[in-house]
Amino acid sequence: MAEEELLSQGATQRVLDATQLYLGEIGYSPLLTAEEEVYFARRALRGDVASRRRMIESNLRLVVKIARRYGNRGLALLDLIEEGNLGLIRAVEKFDPERGFRFSTYATWWIRQTIERAIMNQTRTIRLPIHIVKELNVYLRTARELSHKLDHEPSAEEIAEQLDKPVDDVSRMLRLNERITSVDTPLGGDSEKALLDIRR
Numbered sequence: 001m002a003e004e005e006l007l008s009q010g011a012t013q014r015v016l017d018a019t020q021l022y023l024g025e026i027g028y029s030p031l032l033t034a035e036e037e038v039y040f041a042r043r044a045l046r047g048d049v050a051s052r053r054r055m056i057e058s059n060l061r062l063v064v065k066i067a068r069r070y071g072n073r074g075l076a077l078l079d080l081i082e083e084g085n086l087g088l089i090r091a092v093e094k095f096d097p098e099r100g101f102r103f104s105t106y107a108t109w110w111i112r113q114t115i116e117r118a119i120m121n122q123t124r125t126i127r128l129p130i131h132i133v134k135e136l137n138v139y140l141r142t143a144r145e146l147s148h149k150l151d152h153e154p155s156a157e158e159i160a161e162q163l164d165k166p167v168d169d170v171s172r173m174l175r176l177n178e179r180i181t182s183v184d185t186p187l188g189g190d191s192e193k194a195l196l197d198i199r200r
Contacts (some may be wrong), residue, residue, distance in 0.1 A: 001041070029057040034102065041097040055092045055103070056085075062104055063088050066111050073119050080115055087114030132176075138163070139173045 032040065032055075032069035043051035067080035075083075091107035120133070141160055156174060160167040 029060060031061075032058045032103075037103050038097040041092075041095050041103060044092055045096070052092055055095075056088060059088055059104065059107055060085070062107060063111055066108065069113060070115055070119060075119055075122060079118070081117050083118040084111045087111040090114070092171060113141075116140075136151075136173055136177060140177065143174075 037055075040051040040054050044055055063081055063084035067077060067084045070080050072078065073158050087110040088107055091103070091110035094110070095103055095106050097103075139159060142159055146158055146162060149160070154162075156167055156171045159165075159174075160170040163170070163190075
């Protein structure tokens with residue numbers, strides 16, 4: 001038993017060391033000014049690989065900041081960062097600097113989307129039909145967009161109005177999401193068990 005604990009501690013330490021190494025490395029990437037952002041984004045859109053890399057490397061800390069918010073959700077920090085980096089890359093590919101907003105605002109949505117999708121796909125104990133998952137994603141995405149727009153957590157009525165859906169349908173999907181989250185989220189601490197696992 002003691003040997004297993006030592007092995008577990010060693011594995012944990014290696015993960016921590018790798019995380020610290022990564023965080024140390026990205027700390028050397030300077031942030032871009034608004035003017036530099038527009039310059040490199042325009043060049044990246046035209047296929048300039050060096051500009052694309054600069055946009056990505058300058059925003060890796062944003063990925064870490066967002067990934068930290070999803071701790072204790074079943075994925076290790078480095079896994080969350082890896083998923084978030086995929087969202088960042090997608091954001092660089094899609095970003096149009098002529099629309100007038102900062103890249104970080106645009107990238108945040110893509111980073112959160114890829115992290116949340118990874119958590120949903122990799123840690124969900126309860127398997128839902130794919131059409132339900134897609135519908136739930138629409139409701140959750142709309143809720144996030146409204147929360148940015150309204151500066152508060154939107155009500156079922158506000159989401160329903162935005163989607164032109166019955167309030168009862170929205171409420172039912174939001175309750176489903178709450179039940180999945182409460183049953184499927186790890187209990188915290190060193191335990192990776194979810195409430196659903198304990199009930200079995």
